[in-house]
Amino acid sequence: MKWSGYKNLEEINEHDDAALDLLKRRLALAGALVLCFVLIIFARLWFLQIHKGEEYKNRADNNRVRMSDIVAPRGSILDRAGRELVTNRPSFNVVLVREDSNDVDNLLKKLSSVLDVDISLLWEKIREAGNRPRHIPIRLLEDVDWEILAYVENHNQEFPGIRIETTPSRVYHYGDLAAHVIGYLGEISRNELESRDAAIYQGGDLIGKMGLERLREKDLRGEKGTSYTEVNAMGFEQQLLKDVEPLPGNDIQLTLDAELQKVAEDLMADEEKAGAVVAMEVKTGRMLVLASNPVLPLKQFVGGISHENWNALLNNDKHPLINKVVQAMYPPGSTYKMVTAMAGLATGVIDRDTVLYCPGHYSFGNRRYHCWKRGGHGAVNLKRALSESCDVYFYQVGLRVGVDRLAEYANKFGLGHKSGIELEHEKEGLAPTKEWKMKKQGRKWQDGETLSTAIGQGFNLVTPLQVCLMTATIANGGKQYLPQVIETVTDPDGKVLQQFEPVVVDELKGENGHLAEIQQGMVEVVQGKRGTARTVRIEGLSIGGKTGTAQVVRLAQYKHLKEEDIPYKYRDHAWFTCYAPAEDPEIALTVLVEHGLHGGSAAGSVARAVLEKYFSDRLVSGEEEAGKNNGE
């Protein structure tokens, strides 16, 4: 206990009573000091609360400095060429500050009659605000026109508590283009409010509800600013004292090509087709087109979608709410034959010269499995089997390979599992195996089911994105890229926060050689004399592709009908998937038309238009050259 300066406790006990008394006498002085300050404080309280009480009461009621949020402009969304898809414009809202209005009842009556709006709607807004602090403005009318704006501003003396608030609002420069990818904003819900950072969000804020607006909320939202304003008893702003400016959100540049996307969406819409168009850069994984038709009417969502509009979307039998690129699954139909071919070549059960005979049907067990061509294709090799889509050829290949091997190669092509694209609710699809069936249905796999699996029917399910990924993997020699939609994320100072980098997810090793043979077959589909997609052919461009027809139902009652007479919802889906240029592939493109009947015609025409647009520069010059040559 050296540090204390004492050796032990006893030493401390020596004390001097006289000195202690002297010390204690000084405590009285301390008491006097305390009382002295108490008096000063009481006097000050009297001065503030009694003497000047009325004055401060008025100041509390009249002159208040109010802090309010300034909404940050959301980040813009651009396409790959820097074209603005979504930006902001100022919108004017009529808001009510309850605290500044003595008589909300009368105020609303007056407002509803002057502006001709339903008073129950106004009350509904106030009810929704619930027990939010009374000084926080409630939006009564959003995005009002100039007429209302001018009226309210000019008559503000008559509407105490009513103010005009300016907030940034979304502008969609390309209309509903890529609506499913971009998504929309909505007022923050109670659940979202509770689960998110309270320092950032409060009631009434807009928040991304779907698509990239939701997924990239953090990037896009920016930081709110604060405005200090002096307001008087009537709620009128007296004076702006200080503004802390908000920080705009980060801009997002997409990999999408707006012009290309537009061609795809417009054509689908013009021909009243429902379905999906997907295009991807073969050697990077950049998504160029992600179209799902019918498109989502984004404008209806600005300021909250109405009940009727929502129900109309929900009950539409073309399902506009679903992003068919990743959220809808279809049987792949004949586009699956590339998988069967790859499995056959890689396992060695066939080679390019293996010839199988197609009499128009194949008997297996006690059943007859038909080829789509009733008369049969005769002797076919792989190239012909692909180009003419001979079912009987692939029945036999499938049988020899077995369903589990088929699934293995389907997986290698990107089928049967999520791609990992930055879009919501992506579906996995299904590449069936024996184990899967046992687990799911508790029944043994029937070999007959292998036959339908081999031609892309049966249990098989894929998303349009997966078919596009498969096509790209075939075209680029076996690399499976991660499909990505974002090129760059840039902050308001122009600093790049995120930059696109290609990511290889999987790669075929040692089996790449077989891809060349499949490619040849796919080129024959378009360029060959008897190919199923000859109509897609474009002068000056070599294309590799594959058509597909996905059976929806096969009902005896429709067998005798002409295709056009089958009810819409029972018609087959039409697939077309392709890549170009065949010599050095750049783009993979997949089109699915729901209930479109035939791949070559319904889906092929859309693909052709998109390819023409994509290659327009090169094709035009080619045609001009051809014209010149003719002229000479």
Place this chain on the structure above:
Amino acid sequence: MLRVDRRCFHNFDWILFFFLIAISIMALLNLYSASYPPVLWGMPPYIKQCYLFLMGMLGILFVLSFDYKELHFWNYPFYALIIIFLILVLFAGNSAGGAQRWINLGFFQLQPSEPAKLMLVVSLASYYSRKEVEGGYGLKDMVTPVLLTIIPFLLILKQPDLGTALMLVIIFVTMTVFARLRLQAYLAGILLGGGAAVFAWFYLLKPYQKLRIETLLNPGKDPMGQGYQILQSKIAVGSGGHFGKGYLEGTQGHLHFLPERHTDFAFSVWGEEWGFFGSLFFLGVYFSMLLWGLYAAMTARDRFGVFLAFGVVMLIFWQAVINLLMILGFLPVVGIPLPLVSYGGSSLLTTLLALGILMNVRMRRFQTGLGMDKVSKG
């Protein structure tokens, strides 16, 4: 085991305890109002403060378990520990509003500058209680107390936390004057102190700290910054009038006009809601407790007891006075809490421990001559 004599329980100061409980209840009620309307997320401040209050009560029990005389021994290790924390906070502290003040202890965010105040009181009490110098202390005797003060002072100034740093100086001056100096020592002290203040103004103070002092002299200069806080506080208190706007009815506080309304400006909320008479009542109870504390010092059995009790009372007193004068617009905004009332765990725990020491002194007022060990054995 707790070595508590039966006489100690007998001599426990129930009056002081009653004051403490009364003030704490009013403070918690006020805190509930200050953090009203309740937020949907996280633990509301008044619940947290309740837990800390219970923790502090356990702390008081602990402090009562040993004779305050043993603080002579524990004084320097405790001092060293706090200094280590103050150094740590400069390197590893959590910052808020540009100042590094907190250390994360996992279960608790400690602000070591709060216990540093109490530590200084105990250290100086231990030093000054050793001897009464005839005619007062000379300059030579002042080396140790000045060093004891200046080390934590500089560390806290570095954070930067001017208010708390100055609090240490005020504690030093109060306790030193109470211990009495010779005339030339006073003169030298005034000269040195004045010189240091001038030097500090030109070389040490950060611009925002100067602004605070200037704002006090001329509140119109910066209406949105410091002036804004003081003005809003004055409007809140002033608009309370005779009887206040009623509990939970204060508009200035609830409408977010009043900044930091549950920490440094907690009393503004009380003033607004309970008015002049409510404020008189609250402050009446509050300062009665302090005066009772001085009476406790008067009845202490030895010099150490007197210095400890006096130091603790003055520690709470000066913080309360500075906080109230700030709220009422007499002093600049310096970030001194109102002990027991302002929200903040470090301050509350420190204050409760300080009151525990006061209770200890009072409880053992009749034990003379013998250390605790002997008493409990005999």
